Amino acid sequence: MSTPVYEKVALLGLGLIAGSIAWACRRDDVAGEIRGYARSAESRDKTRKLGFCDVVCDSAVEAVQDADLVVLAVPVGAMGPLAREIAPHLKPGCTVTDVGSVKRTVIEEVAPHIPEGVHFVPAHPMAGTEHSGPDAGFASLYDNRWCLIVPTPGTPEADVARLEAFWHRLGANTERMEADHHDLVCAVVSHIPHLIAYTMVGVADDLSKVSEKEVIKFSAAGFRDFTRIAASDPTMWRDVFLTNKEATIEMLGRFTEELFALQRAIRTGDGEQLHAYFTRTRAIRRGILQAGQDTDKPDFGRAKVDP
Amino acid sequence: MSTPVYEKVALLGLGLIAGSIAWACRRDDVAGEIRGYARSAESRDKTRKLGFCDVVCDSAVEAVQDADLVVLAVPVGAMGPLAREIAPHLKPGCTVTDVGSVKRTVIEEVAPHIPEGVHFVPAHPMAGTEHSGPDAGFASLYDNRWCLIVPTPGTPEADVARLEAFWHRLGANTERMEADHHDLVCAVVSHIPHLIAYTMVGVADDLSKVSEKEVIKFSAAGFRDFTRIAASDPTMWRDVFLTNKEATIEMLGRFTEELFALQRAIRTGDGEQLHAYFTRTRAIRRGILQAGQDTDKPDFGRAKVDP
Known part of the structure; x- marks a missing residue:
């Protein structure tokens, strides 16, 4: 014992x-x-x-x-x-x-x-x-x-x-x-991902051109992952954003800057920039798998792959 | 047979x-x-x-x-x-x-x-x-x-x-x-979620204040889910955004509008608005589970819950 x-x-x-x-x-x-x-x-x-x-x-x-x-x-x-x-x-x-x-x-x-x-x-x-x-x-x-x-x-x-x-x-x-560094790190790895997920689900819920039934039926194409995070406890997350205001807003600024850059690449048809960006982001995934912080099974293991 | x-x-x-x-x-x-x-x-x-x-x-x-x-x-x-x-x-x-x-x-x-x-x-x-x-x-x-x-x-x-x-x-x-409706539905349930995931991972990769090592180690707090989607095939996704430009940009506009509204609620300390928003988004998750389009196991089943 x-x-x-x-x-x-x-x-x-x-x-x-x-x-x-x-x-x-x-x-x-x-x-x-x-x-x-x-x-x-x-x-x-x-x-x-x-x-x-x-x-x-x-x-x-x-x-x-x-x-x-x-x-x-x-x-x-x-x-x-x-x-x-x-x-x-x-x-x-x-x-x-x-x-x-x-x-x-x-x-x-x-x-x-x-x-x-x-x-x-x-x-x-x-x-x-x-x-x-x-x-x-x-x-x-x-x-x-x-x-x-x-x-x-x-x-x-x-x-x-x-x-x-x-x-x-x-x-x-x-x-x-140190406390301030903690709050910044968490804004990146946790708070902004949650806010974005909440936003994505909120937008889908609010569209008049696409029915909620369609959003639900076809969610396996990517959207459903966001709904899991956006099902987290509302009180806890309200408090997080109210109390980590500064780091959240700083990181949101970086996020929207980057999003606008990609939006511009889409609008101008800059395929090279998009391809380079989408290739670069694969490296972090590999790091997370190597660090044992996620599963490599397809779809987080939800997909029932035959042996 | x-x-x-x-x-x-x-x-x-x-x-x-x-x-x-x-x-x-x-x-x-x-x-x-x-x-x-x-x-x-x-x-x-x-x-x-x-x-x-x-x-x-x-x-x-x-x-x-x-x-x-x-x-x-x-x-x-x-x-x-x-x-x-x-x-x-x-x-x-x-x-x-x-x-x-x-x-x-x-x-x-x-x-x-x-x-x-x-x-x-x-x-x-x-x-x-x-x-x-x-x-x-x-x-x-x-x-x-x-x-x-x-x-x-x-x-x-x-x-x-x-x-x-x-x-x-x-x-x-x-x-x-119908083709145009298809492209709009897919922008919502698939294309925008992917673009946002790519952006989130790109931002984290690019920060000078938070190390990539930290991002990887602490990724289980939400971020890692985005890295899975952002590990998808770059050529396929480049082509999606280049060819579904109109619907993507329309939905991105809705997304950023909503994100700015939440950012404003955070900045002004409007806890009621945040709480109401974070509560509303739970309903879609329930619909997806009821439709058999995702697992209800915690963390998509990655969490090893004891029997």
Whole structure:
């Protein structure tokens, strides 16, 4: 039997991310005891039935009692108020972390509430699916994915290293990163792709010349991939864009600049430019496959290729 | 044993689409004999080894001799010259079809070459993967996908119905559509999604502030889905955009208009608008799942969820 990294872990928020943390903890005895809390009574009931927490509490304050690690797993906009609520009840010496997709804002809103003697170590597991809620979690979500750790100044190395050990035991790799750089990287690999997918699906939904039935029937020609990403949790993503405004708008500017350049190549009939562009983009795909970050099976394995 | 729909089928072009047609023909004896030709000697050699054609010919003219169905399965820009080359050698009464992603241009460039007594029935199977070449094809590619049939005026109903029967036997559903509407529908469900994916990957590749290594490592946060689509065949896609210019540019206009509206909501902090938008887009995903056009497994089934 493995030794727990933290004796008592409190999960605040019981969605896909927290559920997967709990299941991964159980897989390898990473936590001695897991207590959970969610604002919605329905989520708490579901979690009790699913059984991934040892105790489901009816308040955040109750959940963090005696906890050695407190994980804020709520939408980014809810982190600050939650931190303020639990702050007076945190055990001296405990670690508070979060799983937010944006780091600069979370640090600004959470850090001021953290009492002396408690350490806040922001983190961001770069993993997820299009499903949300307590029943969406599973133990292997973090296997071979990356969790970015964004330590704030003055945090003892031992506390940062312990949180890294926690994530390693959940299956993830970790990398330390500065908050602003984190927010820029995430704008590129996550936030802009989501915004574009939402936009593409919104446009298709809104066309008068093409029926929704046609869009659905013929979606396998490329469109359906965007609908998966655009099925992600609306509250989480609203908060991401509201709080990572600067990096999002900067990257959107780059994106539309590039899109206009391609549009111009189409309009002027510049086949050479298009061909060169479409060839260059293949290299990144190869890199992702080599890094074990995606499957090489056709259509992500959806295509049933005969043996 | 099933009865072939066509006795002799000639496949011109030996990539993913033609290979999958051949494998699906073999699965259910849909064709009596399959002859194939590709311009590249390497593709012809590969096809000989793979064995999905009964005969691989060294010229298009040889391949179409006595053929009852001739399938033009080359990039859209190559269709016209190919049709001109084979026209004098087509068997009277045979059917010529194509698999091009654009229909108005293909009809304009192919139809004038088709001799009296031969019928051209344009078609477009809405299926594919990111892989290309003779070894990318497989028998089930068209199962439960849609093949759009775009009959030209004056084609006898029997010839259109026979091509539909052919596609049904390959596993596909068929729907008849007018050429301009086809090109608009495909701009939405296929061409714009591909252009956007190419753009997103191009932007990420080109950033100086975020390293390519970071983009690759953290790609599971959304970006990697775009890289699959952006790994599609560059020549095919160059031709699609050059030949479906009008519909592409019209839809791009709608897309950027919508993207700017969301960018404005982000800049002004309009959380309500963002939340409403991100909620609305979930409905189309549900429709696609209900129509059996995608898997509901998390992350397209890439996530290994515990039983």
